[in-house]
Amino acid sequence: MNAPDVIVVGAGIVGAACAWRLTQRGLRVTLVDDGRPGATAAGMGHLVCMDDNPAELALTAWSLALWRDILPRLPDNCAWRDCGTLWLAQQPDELEEAERKRQRLADVQVASEPLCASALTAREPTLGAGLAGGLWVPGDGIVYAPNVARWFIEQAGERLTHITGEVIALEEPWLQLRDGRRLQAPAILLACASGANKLLAEQWLRIKKGQLAITDRYPARLSHQLVELGYAVSAHAPDGKSVAFNLQPRPTGQLLIGSSREYDNPDSRPDPVLLAAMLHRACDFLPWLADLNLIRCWSGFRSASPDGQPLLGPHPHRPGVWLALGHEGLGVTTAPGTAWLLADQITDNKPAIDAAPWLASRLNRQEVNA
Amino acid sequence: MTQTINLTIDGVAITVVEGTSVAAALARSPLPAARLSVSGQLRPPFCGMGVCQECRITIDGKRRLACQTPCRAGMRVERDAKFRSDQHD
Numbered sequence: 066m067n068a069p070d071v072i073v074v075g076a077g078i079v080g081a082a083c084a085w086r087l088t089q090r091g092l093r094v095t096l097v098d099d100g101r102p103g104a105t106a107a108g109m110g111h112l113v114c115m116d117d118n119p120a121e122l123a124l125t126a127w128s129l130a131l132w133r134d135i136l137p138r139l140p141d142n143c144a145w146r147d148c149g150t151l152w153l154a155q156q157p158d159e160l161e162e163a164e165r166k167r168q169r170l171a172d173v174q175v176a177s178e179p180l181c182a183s184a185l186t187a188r189e190p191t192l193g194a195g196l197a198g199g200l201w202v203p204g205d206g207i208v209y210a211p212n213v214a215r216w217f218i219e220q221a222g223e224r225l226t227h228i229t230g231e232v233i234a235l236e237e238p239w240l241q242l243r244d245g246r247r248l249q250a251p252a253i254l255l256a257c258a259s260g261a262n263k264l265l266a267e268q269w270l271r272i273k274k275g276q277l278a279i280t281d282r283y284p285a286r287l288s289h290q291l292v293e294l295g296y297a298v299s300a301h302a303p304d305g306k307s308v309a310f311n312l313q314p315r316p317t318g319q320l321l322i323g324s325s326r327e328y329d330n331p332d333s334r335p336d337p338v339l340l341a342a343m344l345h346r347a348c349d350f351l352p353w354l355a356d357l358n359l360i361r362c363w364s365g366f367r368s369a370s371p372d373g374q375p376l377l378g379p380h381p382h383r384p385g386v387w388l389a390l391g392h393e394g395l396g397v398t399t400a401p402g403t404a405w406l407l408a409d410q411i412t413d414n415k416p417a418i419d420a421a422p423w424l425a426s427r428l429n430r431q432e433v434n435a
Numbered sequence: 436m437t438q439t440i441n442l443t444i445d446g447v448a449i450t451v452v453e454g455t456s457v458a459a460a461l462a463r464s465p466l467p468a469a470r471l472s473v474s475g476q477l478r479p480p481f482c483g484m485g486v487c488q489e490c491r492i493t494i495d496g497k498r499r500l501a502c503q504t505p506c507r508a509g510m511r512v513e514r515d516a517k518f519r520s521d522q523h524d
Contacts, residue, residue: 281491281498282473317473358498360488 069095071411072240072250074232074264077105078210078400079389080256081217086404087254088224090412095248096218097240099231103258104396107365109277109313109321110210111290112398113150114202116169120422121374125395126173127418128402129204135401136206143216144209144316151180151189151289152200153310153350159294163200166294170202177202191286193352199294207290207313210397232257235264237385252411254387258368261390269376269428270368270391274327276335276343278362280354282318289314291350306336308343310350320357322347324394328369335362367393370428377403377423378410387411388425442510457501457512458483458490469501470514 069092073084076098084096114129116122136145154160160179167177178201185199186192218227234241235255240248255261259270293310311323325343327336340362348355370376370391380386387410389403402418409416438453444464451460458480461467468477469490480490483502490501493513501512 281488283498356497358491358500360491 067093068249068251069093069226070250071095071252071254072097072248073254073256074098074240075103075255075257075260076214076218076227077103077256077258077396078214078217079105079392079396079403080254081214082400082404083254083256083389083407084225085217085221086401086408087411088221090408091224092412093224093226094221095226095228095250096221097228097230097232097242097248099260100229104365104367104392105210105214107275107277107363108210108367108394108397109311109323110144110208110213110397111150111311111313112206112208113290113292113395114170114175114205115395115398116166118374120419121395122169122173123418124375124399124402124423126170126175127405128399129175131401131405132206132398133204136208139208139213139216142209143212145206146316147203147206148289148314149201149203150205151185151291152202152294153185153192153291154197154199154294155195155349157197160198162294163198166200175202175204189287189289189291191351191353192291193350196350201289205290207315208397213397232260232264235386237383252385252387254389254407254411256389258390259366261388265380265386269370269425271328271371272331273367273369273393274325274330274332274364275323275367275394276325276340276362276364278322278340278344278359279315280320280322281358281360283320283357285314285318286353287312287314287320287351293346293350306339308339308346310346312347312351319360320354322354322359326367331366333364333366335364369393372427375399375403375423376425376428377406378420378425381424381426381429440506440508442506442508442512444512445514451506453506455506457492457494457499457504457506457510460506460512461490461492461501468514471517 071087072095073080084094087094115125139145170177180199182198230242232240233243238249259272291312306327308325313321325339375391376388406416439450441450468479469492470478478489480502481487485503492501
């Protein structure tokens with residue numbers, strides 16, 4: 066077998082999208098994955114335009130535009146629904162934040178509509194009383210990410226070789242697998258989340274544990290993904306545990322309830338106290354949830370860079386090593402943008418958006434400044 | 436003398452010994468399944484101890500686990516409408 070042009074490590078939705086896009090650019094790709102479920106298997110699959118900073122907004126808005134071409138082609142088992150996001154304001158001052166958010170989204174041509182309390186109730190009638198209003202972002206949606214990742218791999222066709230194996234060492238242009246195989250390519254793209262720490266001998270990625278719970282199937286009562294506008298505030302507490310309301314109606318009639326955040330706890334067992342806090346938070350918004358049956362709860366691990374933004378592009382000082390890491394909770398949303406960006410960089414083309422905010426070299430600068 | 440009680444499963448009367456779980460009552464009915472999976476497969480009670488969630492069913496209008504619910508006099512146990520139409524049409 067001839068050596069591939071690129072080896073992608075990690076077949077979650079980010080690695081799978083990168084592998085697919087690279088084959089579209091005419092490259093031969095080997096995708097290697099250890100077969101263990103990662104964040105793609107555990108997460109919600111929310112396609113959401115996020116605007117915590119201008120670079121994140123540019124990446125998510127561009128990715129959502131790329132998704133719009135992909136979504137109609139997905140098979141039914143990818144469960145795409147264009148349910149939009151309803152951002153919920155509990156307090157009147159959160160409506161001011163909703164208006165700022167509307168303006169930021171409008172600046173990148175993403176439509177949204179502010180809702181007063183009665184307009185919010187008209188759009189989602191079973192919401193609890195007392196909400197101040199909200200913001201409706203109709204372009205957001207949901208998918209079932211594990212099947213989308215499989216579909217990307219199928220779409221890649223004959224230029225892609227998908228192998229199962231655990232990468233234990235990176236000595237570019239070589240990768241060493243635990244079973245003794247060695248793989249070689251001029252470009253090696255790491256899309257293996259916090260697993261990259263060991264391969265790079267760096268501590269760039271921290272795990273951020275999250276928990277989800279899902280109900281039994283019920284007749285549909287909700288038609289939007291619901292997220293509290295206070296999400297950014299409560300979810301981004303610097304350390305310790307936090308919860309924020311985030312709920313997704315699944316096509317099966319189930320309700321997927323989140324979310325929680327906890328740094329550096331590698332224990333995958335659900336934390337019942339944090340789970341209870343998360344469910345109480347959900348009942349603040351939807352009191353009738355208390356009468357429903359939960360059938361499963363589970364945890365997963367986001368991977369976070371030191372500044373919370375992904376590391377995309379070339380390794381700062383190791384030619385031939387490329388990074389698609391640290392997407393935290395936005396890996397599903399930003400998989401296409403990540404894939405297009407990396408494919409352009411690896412093939413020496415100019416990306417459609419500014420790549421500078423994502424370069425890992427920023428981490429070295431921060432260390433010097435610290 | 437053992438007490439017996441009457442309940443209905445999909446509207447059909449069934450008599451069981453007091454203390455019987457709904458899962459055991461389902462096992463004595465003509466079709467022991469509790470529900471249909473998303474892909475339409477029959478799902479009977481499995482673990483019997485409230486863990487696997489396979490036996491979820493509607494009891495007196497609420498979703499419950501059949502294996503964790505004792506039968507009561509007059510109880511209405513209902514599988515979903517699609518299940519009933521598939522089995523009885």
